[in-house]
Amino acid sequence: MAQDTTIYDIAAKAGVSASTVSRVINNYPYVNKETRAKVLKVLAENNYVQNEAARSLVTQNSKMAGILIADVRTTHHTEGVYYVEHEFSNNGYSCLIYNTGTDPENQAKYIQILSQRKVEAVVLMGSVFQNSTVQNAIMVYLPNTPVAICNGYMDGPNIYGVTADEYGGVMKAVKLLAGKGRKKLAFISNHITPSNQSKIDGFKDGLRLYCNAAEPIVMEVDSGDILEFEKATLQLLKNHPDTDAIIFSEDYIALAGLHSLCNIGIKVPEQVAVVGLNNSKYAEISNPSLTSIDNMLYDTSLIAVRNVLEVLRGGHVNRRMSIGSDIVERSST
Amino acid sequence: MAQDTTIYDIAAKAGVSASTVSRVINNYPYVNKETRAKVLKVLAENNYVQNEAARSLVTQNSKMAGILIADVRTTHHTEGVYYVEHEFSNNGYSCLIYNTGTDPENQAKYIQILSQRKVEAVVLMGSVFQNSTVQNAIMVYLPNTPVAICNGYMDGPNIYGVTADEYGGVMKAVKLLAGKGRKKLAFISNHITPSNQSKIDGFKDGLRLYCNAAEPIVMEVDSGDILEFEKATLQLLKNHPDTDAIIFSEDYIALAGLHSLCNIGIKVPEQVAVVGLNNSKYAEISNPSLTSIDNMLYDTSLIAVRNVLEVLRGGHVNRRMSIGSDIVERSST
DNA sequence: TTGTACGCGTTATCAA
DNA sequence: TTGATAACGCGTACAA
Numbered sequence: 001m002a003q004d005t006t007i008y009d010i011a012a013k014a015g016v017s018a019s020t021v022s023r024v025i026n027n028y029p030y031v032n033k034e035t036r037a038k039v040l041k042v043l044a045e046n047n048y049v050q051n052e053a054a055r056s057l058v059t060q061n062s063k064m065a066g067i068l069i070a071d072v073r074t075t076h077h078t079e080g081v082y083y084v085e086h087e088f089s090n091n092g093y094s095c096l097i098y099n100t101g102t103d104p105e106n107q108a109k110y111i112q113i114l115s116q117r118k119v120e121a122v123v124l125m126g127s128v129f130q131n132s133t134v135q136n137a138i139m140v141y142l143p144n145t146p147v148a149i150c151n152g153y154m155d156g157p158n159i160y161g162v163t164a165d166e167y168g169g170v171m172k173a174v175k176l177l178a179g180k181g182r183k184k185l186a187f188i189s190n191h192i193t194p195s196n197q198s199k200i201d202g203f204k205d206g207l208r209l210y211c212n213a214a215e216p217i218v219m220e221v222d223s224g225d226i227l228e229f230e231k232a233t234l235q236l237l238k239n240h241p242d243t244d245a246i247i248f249s250e251d252y253i254a255l256a257g258l259h260s261l262c263n264i265g266i267k268v269p270e271q272v273a274v275v276g277l278n279n280s281k282y283a284e285i286s287n288p289s290l291t292s293i294d295n296m297l298y299d300t301s302l303i304a305v306r307n308v309l310e311v312l313r314g315g316h317v318n319r320r321m322s323i324g325s326d327i328v329e330r331s332s333t
Numbered sequence: 334m335a336q337d338t339t340i341y342d343i344a345a346k347a348g349v350s351a352s353t354v355s356r357v358i359n360n361y362p363y364v365n366k367e368t369r370a371k372v373l374k375v376l377a378e379n380n381y382v383q384n385e386a387a388r389s390l391v392t393q394n395s396k397m398a399g400i401l402i403a404d405v406r407t408t409h410h411t412e413g414v415y416y417v418e419h420e421f422s423n424n425g426y427s428c429l430i431y432n433t434g435t436d437p438e439n440q441a442k443y444i445q446i447l448s449q450r451k452v453e454a455v456v457l458m459g460s461v462f463q464n465s466t467v468q469n470a471i472m473v474y475l476p477n478t479p480v481a482i483c484n485g486y487m488d489g490p491n492i493y494g495v496t497a498d499e500y501g502g503v504m505k506a507v508k509l510l511a512g513k514g515r516k517k518l519a520f521i522s523n524h525i526t527p528s529n530q531s532k533i534d535g536f537k538d539g540l541r542l543y544c545n546a547a548e549p550i551v552m553e554v555d556s557g558d559i560l561e562f563e564k565a566t567l568q569l570l571k572n573h574p575d576t577d578a579i580i581f582s583e584d585y586i587a588l589a590g591l592h593s594l595c596n597i598g599i600k601v602p603e604q605v606a607v608v609g610l611n612n613s614k615y616a617e618i619s620n621p622s623l624t625s626i627d628n629m630l631y632d633t634s635l636i637a638v639r640n641v642l643e644v645l646r647g648g649h650v651n652r653r654m655s656i657g658s659d660i661v662e663r664s665s666t
Numbered sequence: 667t668t669g670t671a672c673g674c675g676t677t678a679t680c681a682a
Numbered sequence: 683t684t685g686a687t688a689a690c691g692c693g694t695a696c697a698a
Contacts, residue, residue, distance in 0.1 A: 006691055017669045022693055030667055047473050049449045053389040054691035057674045062386065067430075072405075073415045082406045085432055094450060097400075097430045099418055116382045117427060140380050226618060252614075259618040281585075285559060285592040287620040339675055350685045355677060363683055387675035390690045 005046045014042040025050065056118065065093045065308075066114040069125040070102050074224065076250060076278045077125040080150055080301035084123050087305040093120070102191065104133035111137035114145075121145060121308040125301075127152035127163075127195035135159070146311040148304035151195050151295070153320055160307045162321045164295040166195060166277070167202035169325030173247055173275045173293055174206025176327060182245040182273055186217040186236055188229065188257065189249040196249050199277065203247060217243070229253040230260035237266070244272055245333075251276035251283050251292055258286060258332065274332040288331035295325050338379045347375040358383065389451065398426045398641075399447040402458040403435050407557065409583060409611045410458035413483055413634035417456050420638040426453070435524065437466035444470035447478075454478060454641040458634075460485035460496075460528035468492070479644040481637035484528050484628070486653055493640045495654045497628040499528060499610070500535035502658030506580055506608045506626055507539025509660060515578040515606055519550040519569055521562065521590065522582040529582050532610065536580060550576070562586040563593035570599070577605055578666075584609035584616050584625055591619060591665065607665040621664035628658050 007021040014021065016035060023031050024039040042048075056062045065088045072078050085095045096117060100107045107129060114122055122145060124134070130152035138147055138156055146158050153161030170187075177185055187203045189196045204216045217240055221232045229248075233256070237243055248254035254276030261268055268274050268288055276283055279294035300323065307317045340354040347354065349368060356364050357372040375381075389395045398421045405411050418428045429450055433440045440462055447455055455478060457467070463485035471480055471489055479491050486494030503520075510518055520536045522529045537549045550573055554565045562581075566589070570576055581587035587609030594601055601607050601621055609616055612627035633656065640650045 004691090007693095008691080018692080019670080019694075020668060023668090026693080032667060035667080049445060049474065051390075051691050052450050053386045053395065054674090055693075056386040057384075057390060057676090057691080058693045060674075064429075071415060072418075073412045078411055079406045081430075082404065082432055085405075085430060089431060094429050094446065095431070096397075096427050097414075097418060098422065098428070099415055112382060113427065117385050141382065226614065230618075255615070256618045259620055259622070262620045281559065282588070282615060285563075285589045287592055287595045289592070337675090341675080351675090352677080352685060352687095353683090356684090359677080365683060368683080384675050387690090388677075390675080390692090391677045393690075 004051065005048055006051070007048075010039065010042050010046060010048055013046070014039045062118040062120055063093055064117060064119045065095050066117070066119040066122040067095050067097045067125065068100050068107065068110055068114075068122065068129060069097070070128045071099050072097075074252075075126055076252070076280055076297065077150065077301075079280075080125050080297050083298060083301040084125070084305050087302060087309070088121075091309055102128050104131045107131075108133045108137035112141050115141040119145065121312060122147040123301075123304050123308065124149040124152070126150060127193045128191075130154055130194045146308040148308045150300050150304045158311075160304070160311070160317055160319050160321075162300050162303045162307065162323070164297075164300055165322055165325040166293070166295050167198040167205075169277070169293040169295060169327060170199045170202030170247060171206040171209070172325075172327045173291075174203060175210045176329070176333065177245045177247075177273055177275070178210040180273070180333065183211070183214070184217075184240065184242045185211065185214065185245045185247065186219070186240065186243050187247050187249070188219045188221065188232055188236065188253065190220075190229070190253055191222045192220060199249055226253070226256050229256040233257040233260045234264065237264075237272075245275070246272060247275040247277070249277055251278040251280040251290060254290055254292070255282060255286055258288075258290065262287075269331070269333050275327075276332075279328050283328070283330065286332075291328065291330045291333040293325060293327050296323055299323055337384065338381055339384070340381075343372065343375050343379060343381055346379070347372045395451040395453060396426055397450060397452045398428050399450070399452040399455040400428050400430045400458065401433050401440065401443055401447075401455065401462060402430070403461045404432050405430075407585075408459055408461075409585070409613055409630065410483065410634075412613075413458050413630050416631060416634040417458070417638050420635060420642070421454075424642055435461050437464045440464075441466045441470035445474050448474035452478065454645060455480040456634075456637050456641065457482040457485070459483060460526045461524075463487055463527045479641040481641045483633050483637045491644075493637070493644070493650055493652050493654075495633050495636045495640065495656070497630075497633055498655055498658040499626070499628050500531040500538075502610070502626040502628060502660060503532045503535030503580060504539040504542070505658075505660045506624075507536060508543045509662070509666065510578045510580075510606055510608070511543040513606070513666065516544070516547070517550075517573065517575045518544065518547070518578045518580065519552070519573065519576050520580045520582070521552045521554065521565055521569065521586065523553075523562070523586055524555045525553060532582055559586070559589050562589040566590040566593045567597065570597075570605075578608070579605060580608040580610070582610055584611040584613040584623060587623055587625070588615060588619055591621075591623065595620075602664070602666050608660075609665075612661050616661070616663065619665075624661065624663045624666040626658060626660050629656055632656055
C-alpha cells in the first residue's frame, strides 16, 4: 500500500470525471475517441493499476480461485498445482494456495479462509480432502462455490470429483506381474487415503483374479520419513523371503524400496520386480527405470479446473468423472 | 459470492449497531460483556465470515503475499514454496502463487498483477527473477512493498536477496573430486541463470586451484526435456572419453546422467564420479545414492520470508545475505 | 457522450 | 459503552 493513484487522481489530471476513467478502463463503448485517448495517456503516465479489493467489492467477483494441497513437498500432486494454477491464470483468475496438512479439522479451517477471501472456485488436490469434515465445511461456508476434488469424490451439489481408476490400474499391474510368472506379490502403502485404499482393494481383487487367490501381503506405513519405507521393504523381505514382486502406492516410496533392495544386493527385476504409481518424471530416470501405474495426474488436474471454470460459465458438468489408468512398463519388471 | 450475511444482518439480529458487531469481531476492549456474548452467539449461529475485500479496502492492508516461481514442476524451488507459504500462513498471510515462466517480460507482468492485488510482500523463488526487467517492474509497481529473492540479489531499496554460496559449494566439490584422484572433470548445466553461472564460475576457479588449471569442460543444455540431458552426458563421454567426474547443476539432471551412464555400463563411481546439486530428497534414494552440493533451500527460503515479514514489522534487515553451502557425500563419488 | 450520486461491506472518527 | 456517519476505491444506474 502506498501513494496509490486512484481513478480520481487520473480523472483530475485528465480533466474528466471518475466514471469516465472507469469506462475507459473497462472498455465501455460510448466514450469519445479523444477523451479515451487522453485518459489512456494519463493512465499510462501514472502507471495506474486497479485496486482489486475495491473492484471485487462492487462487482461481487474476486477473480480468485483457491488451491488446497496437503503438502506441496511430499505429494505427487505438486505437478498438478502447476496445471491448475496455469489454467486458472489463463482464464484471468489468481490463485490462493494453502498447505493444509492431513488433519480434516485443519483442512476445514482453510475452507473458511477461502470463503473469507471470496474465491470463486476451489480445487482440492488429492483424496486426502475426501472426508466429511471438509464436506461439511463446504456446505456451510462455500455452498455456492464450485469445488473440484482431484482424485476423489464427495457428495454435494457444488462438488465435482474426478478420479483416476487406480483400482483398475493396480489390478492391471497384478495381471502383468502374474503374467510374468510372479507368484508372491506384496503391496506397500503410505498414509491411508481413499485413493490408497482403492489401490489396496485393486491389489486384493487382482490377486483373487490372477494369482489363484494368493494371500495378500499388505504393509501400511504412515510416516513422512522416507527411511521408514526402506526399512519396511527390508522387513517385508525378512517376513516373506519368497516375495518376488512389490507394488508401492507411490513412485517416491517405490524408489526408496528400489534403493534398499539394491543395497542388500537383490537384483531388480531378476529376483524381485518393482512397480510404482504416479508415473512421475523420476520413474524414467531411476536405476533401473521404474515400471509405474499412471494415474493421469495431468488429465485429472486439468479436468478438475476446467469443470469448475465451466460451472462458472453457467455450463453443466457431471459431478462425478473417472478416467482410465494405464501401466507404463520399464526395466523394473 | 452468495447470500452472504453482513455485519448489518448480524447487527439487526442481535439488536445492536453494525459498529458494535465490528468491535466484537475485532476484539475491541470496551464492549459490554453481555453485548459481546450476544453478538458472538448470533455470529456463530449465522456462520458469519468477514469479507476480506471490504476489510482490505478500509484498513489498507490485504494480508496477502505473493509467490512467484518459474515453474513449480521443474525447479527445485518447489519445496521452497512449502516453507514460504507455511511461514506466511503462520503469520496470518494468504499467498497468491503464479507460475511465471522464464521470460522477464512475462515475469514483470506478474509483478503488476501482484500490485493490483495489493499484496504486502513478495517472494521470488530463484535467480531466474534476477533481471533488470523484473527489477524495473518492482521499482514502478511495487516501490514500497518488501520483495525477497531466493538465491539471488537485485539492487533496490525494498529488495532483499538471500543467496547460498553455490560458487563455493562447487569449488568444494572440485576439491573433493581432486582429492580422490579425479583428473578430468566436467560440468553439465541447464538453462543459464545467475545461479547456474556462479556454479560454473566455481567450477572453473576450482579447476584452477585444485586441478592444475585443467581445461574446464562445460556443457550448457537449455532444454526442458530430461532426455536431452541423458544425451548430453553420452555426448560428453564421446567427446572426452577420459572424463572421470561430472558435476551437474541440479540433482534432477544428475539423476538423468546417472541413468544414462548406468545404461551404457559405466560404473559409478568407479569409472566416473557424479555430483549433483540441491541435496534433494531424491539424492538419497537413487542408485547409487547421489553426492550432492546442498544449496540450503530450506534456509534460504525461510530467511527470505522472515526478512520480508521483519520489514513489515518495521525492523531492519540486511538487503543482501549469503549462507554457506556444503557438500553431502554419498555413494556416487 | 459525460457527470452525479449511490452502494459494495468494512473500519474509524466522532458524539452521545 | 454505544450508535451515526464518513471514508476506502471502484462500478453503474440515472440524469443531463
